[in-house]
Amino acid sequence: MDLFNTIIAILESTIRVSVPLIFAALAGLFTERAGVFDIGLEGKMLGAAFAAGAVAAVTGSVMMGLMAAILISVLLSLVHGYASITQRGSQIVSGVAINFIVAGSTVILGEAWFRQGGRTPALAGDARFQTVTFPFADAVRDVPILGPIYSDLLSGHFILTYVAFLLVPFSWWILYRTRFGLRLRAVGENPGAVDTAGISVIWLRYRAVICCGILCGFAGAYLSLAMSAGFVKGMTAGKGYIALAALIFAKWRPLNIMLACLLFGFLDALAIRLQGNPLPLIGQVPVQLMQALPYILTVILLAGFIGKAIPPKAGGIPYVKER
């Protein structure tokens, strides 16, 4: 029973840490499927987390915080879009630039406005997302096996957690079952064909980039309004890059993204749990190895040793209409 409780605890924290990864990786899915590579997920998430923390602290409203997060993240996405779609600059360079601009300015502005060493004030009550308790969750907790699964694993998460998991099938439906999705995928594979059909490549890519901004906004808001009670400087701590790794590991497919994010989240949760505790059969595993494992796995996958990850064909190439 003790082992069972440990497993439930690990799985519960797996869900908690994989939510921002799911949001961010789905965000990346939309732009990358449209042919705009984005290594600025980290920066957008961080900017959104800061905006959410700052606005929720000032207004005391969690919804205003979420709106601010989405607004800032979309604005940053549009900068990326302007540089890489309109100005046809390097998408990688633009993403790197956004990461730095946000990393610096969240600290500078946070310190100037709140004077708490780069933090925003701690949030409480309506300024923060509350957990949702399913009906009868408390009543059935004592039922063996199913009880803890229902009341600890499924119930008791933030509303954004459920939003993240619902977004997975929803993204699949948008990308694979709507006209917009078909065109979006086409523009990432062969923009010339889309242009010939009389559809604006530029506008389509901008819409994809805006979708990415909205989803990164959710990711950031989850970090500062749900997972923690406020913004802490550098709080994304590489999650944007792990999401990028998950996106590649999932071969740019929605359902795989959820599984990859859960896997990377599980490694993270396990690393925290195993700190100092030897693993049966294997013995002591260095925490650093666990932390590096998502990256190592992605490299191995990219090398084609576990299946093959083929990126969208027109990804990274600015579209030039005519010469």
Add this chain to the structure above:
Amino acid sequence: MSNPYAKLPAWAEYGLIPLVNLIVAFVVAGLVVLLVGENPLKAAYHMINGAFGRGEYIGFTLYYATTFIFTGLSVAVAFHAGLFNIGSEGQAYIGGIGVALACLWLDKTMPWFVVFPLAIIGSAAFGALWAFLPGWLQAKRGSHVVITTIMFNFIASSLMVYLLTKVLKPLGQMAPQTRTFEAGGQLPKLDWLMSIFGLNLGNSPFNVSFLLALLAAFGVWVLIWRTKLGYEMRTMGHSPSAARYAGIGEARITIIVMMISGGLAGMMALNPIMGEQYRMQLDFVQGAGFVGIAVALMGRSHPAGIIPAAVLFGMLYQGGAEIAFEMPAISRDMIVIIQGLVILFAGALENMFRPAIGRAFASIGRRSAIAAQTRGA
């Protein structure tokens, strides 16, 4: 891909456009300073004074510049072959192992000029090794070097935390770092060079590795513009299909270029480890690998542009510390913003002002042509 923009004179291409982009980046940074409620002109004064006001400040500026010359060259070499090495950060970090091993081995018995060459070889070898894998993976397995080098940065950082807490740390010490090196692991400072200009170096760690950086810059120029390998690299960077048609081995070039790039990044570790701290600490790279991206973009991947760009960023780092001292609202994170803005305007948006400048040149050209005609008639 043909260039969609009109050709400009060389001085405009390599001087005017980067300058305009740089000015715009600084104007935007000035707006951030305004937003924080400080005076941007005062901040600029403190920065320039803090970077060049005294011999000691200049020493610090050039100490930082040394680091950025190495990482800037590292990124630039890869750029020439059409590769984007975001992994200079990790390669420099791993390069530190080579420096530390050479110093830990010989610092008690040998003078610095024996240890230094070994440390150079060690740092370059470890850096090159860390870049070899992404290079090999792109060349042979088709995984994109941008993604793999990002992943390798994280793997490097985990690996170094492990090594410094479990392997390289002396017994009975808490801090995750190697022991302090003896005289053999300490590079001499360049006070003689500074005293030629009548300056006093003070406490600044400006050291011999600066000369090595200049040498490396010259070496890169020779490599890119005066050797067969450099020619092949540039061909591949301009047009991979032309390179393939000319029988240039793409895989071979990719791997070699990544190793050179990683080696240059690794050599950066000499400056902080042997030149300032005399031990290897956690996170000694401090983002210098990423500054290298900004430096390479601003210097247009040419050593003659990279050196001034590195000095500019050295100025930002040293002067930025002074601003933080004088104006507490502006911490050193301001540099990170400026770095990002430079990457944005000199890199991703480099073509934003090009049409306007091109038009200006075209109209001047037309007017002078008309003037010449009327004079002729």
